[in-house]
Amino acid sequence: xxxxxxxxxxxxxPLAGALINWLVGRxxxxxxxxxxxxxxxxxxxxxxxxxxxxxxxxxxxxxQPVMDHLWTWVQVGGFRxxxxxxxxxxxxxYALFITFVxxxxxxxxxxxxxxxxxxxxxxxxxxxxxxxxxxxxxADNLLLMFxxxxxxxxxxxxxxxxxxxxEEAAPAAKKAFIANRVGDWGFxxxxxxxxxxxxxAGAPSISFFDKAGVTSALATVGRMSFDEFTWHAIFAGGxxxxxxxxxxGATGKSAQIPLFVWLPDxxxxxxxxxxxxxAATMVTAGVYMVVRCSVIFTHAPTAMFTVAIIGxxxxxxxxxxxxxxNDIKKVLAYSTISQLGYMFMACGVGAFVAAIFHVMTHAFFxxxxxxxxxxxxxxxxxxxxxxxxxGLRKYMPITWLTMCAxxxxxxxxxxxxxxxxxxxxxxxxxxxxIPGVPxxxxxxxxxxxxxxxxxxxxxxxxxxxxxxxxAERFRDQHVEHAPEGDHGHTTxxxxxxxxxxxxxxxxxxxxxxxxxxxxxxxxxxxxxxxHPDNYFERTLQPVVSKLPGxxxxxxxxxxxxxxxxxxxxxxxxxxxVQPARGTNQGEPIPNPxxxxxEQLFALISVLIALTGISIGWFMFKNQPLRQMPGLLENKYYxxxxxxxxVIQPILLISRDGLWKIFDLGVIDGVVHGLGRAVVNFxxxxxxxxxxxxxxxxxxxxxxxxxxxxxxxxxxxxxLQFLTK
Amino acid sequence: MTxxxxxxxxxxxxxxxxxxxxxxxxxxxxxxFMCIELMLNAVNLTFxxxxxxxxxxxxQLFVFIVMTVAAAEAAVGLGIIIAIFRxxxxxxxxxxxxxxx
Numbered sequence: 001x002x003x004x005x006x007x008x009x010x011x012x013x014p015l016a017g018a019l020i021n022w023l024v025g026r027x028x029x030x031x032x033x034x035x036x037x038x039x040x041x042x043x044x045x046x047x048x049x050x051x052x053x054x055x056x057x058x059x060x061x062x063x064q065p066v067m068d069h070l071w072t073w074v075q076v077g078g079f080r081x082x083x084x085x086x087x088x089x090x091x092x093x094y095a096l097f098i099t100f101v102x103x104x105x106x107x108x109x110x111x112x113x114x115x116x117x118x119x120x121x122x123x124x125x126x127x128x129x130x131x132x133x134x135x136x137x138x139a140d141n142l143l144l145m146f147x148x149x150x151x152x153x154x155x156x157x158x159x160x161x162x163x164x165x166x167e168e169a170a171p172a173a174k175k176a177f178i179a180n181r182v183g184d185w186g187f188x189x190x191x192x193x194x195x196x197x198x199x200x201a202g203a204p205s206i207s208f209f210d211k212a213g214v215t216s217a218l219a220t221v222g223r224m225s226f227d228e229f230t231w232h233a234i235f236a237g238g239x240x241x242x243x244x245x246x247x248x249g250a251t252g253k254s255a256q257i258p259l260f261v262w263l264p265d266x267x268x269x270x271x272x273x274x275x276x277x278x279a280a281t282m283v284t285a286g287v288y289m290v291v292r293c294s295v296i297f298t299h300a301p302t303a304m305f306t307v308a309i310i311g312x313x314x315x316x317x318x319x320x321x322x323x324x325x326n327d328i329k330k331v332l333a334y335s336t337i338s339q340l341g342y343m344f345m346a347c348g349v350g351a352f353v354a355a356i357f358h359v360m361t362h363a364f365f366x367x368x369x370x371x372x373x374x375x376x377x378x379x380x381x382x383x384x385x386x387x388x389x390x391g392l393r394k395y396m397p398i399t400w401l402t403m404c405a406x407x408x409x410x411x412x413x414x415x416x417x418x419x420x421x422x423x424x425x426x427x428x429x430x431x432x433x434i435p436g437v438p439x440x441x442x443x444x445x446x447x448x449x450x451x452x453x454x455x456x457x458x459x460x461x462x463x464x465x466x467x468x469x470x471a472e473r474f475r476d477q478h479v480e481h482a483p484e485g486d487h488g489h490t491t492x493x494x495x496x497x498x499x500x501x502x503x504x505x506x507x508x509x510x511x512x513x514x515x516x517x518x519x520x521x522x523x524x525x526x527x528x529x530x531h532p533d534n535y536f537e538r539t540l541q542p543v544v545s546k547l548p549g550x551x552x553x554x555x556x557x558x559x560x561x562x563x564x565x566x567x568x569x570x571x572x573x574x575x576x577v578q579p580a581r582g583t584n585q586g587e588p589i590p591n592p593x594x595x596x597x598e599q600l601f602a603l604i605s606v607l608i609a610l611t612g613i614s615i616g617w618f619m620f621k622n623q624p625l626r627q628m629p630g631l632l633e634n635k636y637y638x639x640x641x642x643x644x645x646v647i648q649p650i651l652l653i654s655r656d657g658l659w660k661i662f663d664l665g666v667i668d669g670v671v672h673g674l675g676r677a678v679v680n681f682x683x684x685x686x687x688x689x690x691x692x693x694x695x696x697x698x699x700x701x702x703x704x705x706x707x708x709x710x711x712x713x714x715x716x717x718x719l720q721f722l723t724k
Numbered sequence: 725m726t727x728x729x730x731x732x733x734x735x736x737x738x739x740x741x742x743x744x745x746x747x748x749x750x751x752x753x754x755x756x757f758m759c760i761e762l763m764l765n766a767v768n769l770t771f772x773x774x775x776x777x778x779x780x781x782x783x784q785l786f787v788f789i790v791m792t793v794a795a796a797e798a799a800v801g802l803g804i805i806i807a808i809f810r811x812x813x814x815x816x817x818x819x820x821x822x823x824x825x
Contacts, residue, residue, distance in 0.1 A: 689823070690821070691821035691822055691823050692817070692818055692821050693756070693817045693820070693821075694747070694748055694749075694751075694756075694817065694818075697747045697748055697756075698748055701744060701748070
């Protein structure tokens, strides 16, 4: 397989940028210098990523991943972890949108962070994040992936708490970190269990790919038999347990129930951070991990079932909360959680390609929306409450127009990217089937997804209407919960943002609009007589696993696994025709009935989106300050419930149990007891050192008598010596 | 009646015991010091007796070493005794019991 050291440059360029900004930038404190270093570093990554992905034998074209083995990191017995990078089709797509969207967000941030005292610090962290994220994505084994996983967690922590003078930032950063630790616990155990499983199978490995001396762990799992659909399997220590533990890791990083609580609070960080880390890239790492390990998940129907349920529940749950938030970034945060739920729902029903498609389009439109909101916040002089906005269309036309693109994309209006990915997820959810699960389950999931789509359209319309249409509420100060009027918002007029911010907005708006066209399903493209190929699906299909029992997988499954441990296949210049054709033939493309049905569902999706938009429009156009249900506004009191159910008991146990009983009693008891024992023993010994010389003489005499007595008692040989 | 080895050993044991008891019961530093010398010489007597009995010269060599050490020890010990006397105005060993001068 092709080896190239260019691959490592993708991850090390941002690292170099981070170091330069940290070491040099903090002394220079020249915004232009810092901005150029940061953007340049990511720009280098972007160019190399595109080159490696699209060159004639690049990652997206060849059947073999592009590898870069830097060094063997750990080698203990059968356990081997490399510092090795690999770009296959999946990580290639991830690397592409991470670097490109990341680059745009870096550019945006040079404008947004203008004048901040921590300018160099911000860009050093942001570059460090790019390094960690690209390590996560390009890692060729689970352990190195975990390094990136922790790295992005660290950078997320640093960047959420970036505003040192903001009261809520530090607790929010801590919350994100701790929630992620809970997930990491599952991830690490999953890695260990996977290693144990593969050792049992005779090929100990945690690698994703076959390499010299290493068998792919995924291929090993692929050769194992499928787990049964039963709840016991979760605790059985088999593939299902691995999948389940890995998914716990994913719920932490990707903010799913029950660990989603950190993401809304994470909005305390600067808006470009929210866009980059908490919408476009880091939070989709969980989806990436699940798709990367899709073989493990397809072998564990129970885990798939759980993933689908958690995903659907999160999607609906977060969407309802998003309806009632007033902070513009909080709405987008809940929207992100909801969309991530969508992705996991897709993973849960086996539509891994659709999930990744949605990850990509979501990266475009959600980054766009977040940056747009950042532009609004910037223009409004750091006002985030939508109740104090309104009518901004006039003042910020570019932001408004570009955000419209993001809005239509997330609502799912055709042509805009969100439509294709969301529609594909909904269709795959309806038509998919998890073996062992009642068939009605998928229909129920679809219904949840459809309701979520409706809610999504409503809350996004509410956001747009409250921000850009209606009365200009930023003039009057008498909005409830108004903070102390020390900022004097009324005297400032909102203004359009500088070019460094609007250009990324425009590019992302274009991507949100047209980015979905790479994955138009056959059922829709055939309507217009367009190219009948679904590029996206065709590219990704070979690297994800299929659910057993679906029509296409019966013949595909063995070949599929075979591909994961690549056979000596000639690399033809054309993009992966062989495996793609195979899957296409397996799929019921010629079945006109299904196509009609898919078209019908696309129509339903559009209708849902339009209904949602019109509901949002008519509800909030004239009454933007309409009182929302308290339950939703207070986020179902989840934070309060967690506080009462988890945090307070932990505090209580820690304080009264661990501290006052265990620490003071046992730990201190042992330590102090040991000390007292030594002191008392010493007190007894002290009488030996009384100071009277004759006592010493007596002690010496006693000792001598004891020694002589010992020899006299045992010393027959001494007597023999004397009598000889 | 030729002298037996046991006679020497018995004398040596008596001398040694007198030395031990003297160290334990005497308070005068000089007396204690002399008792220590007495013990050393009791041991010397044993060495010499054995040396003569076994026709082996190494016992006598040991005696020389012990005498050398005893001489050095006497010099140091008398020095310490004089130092104590200057500080305490007394040669009673129980007056020098605070573990410092």
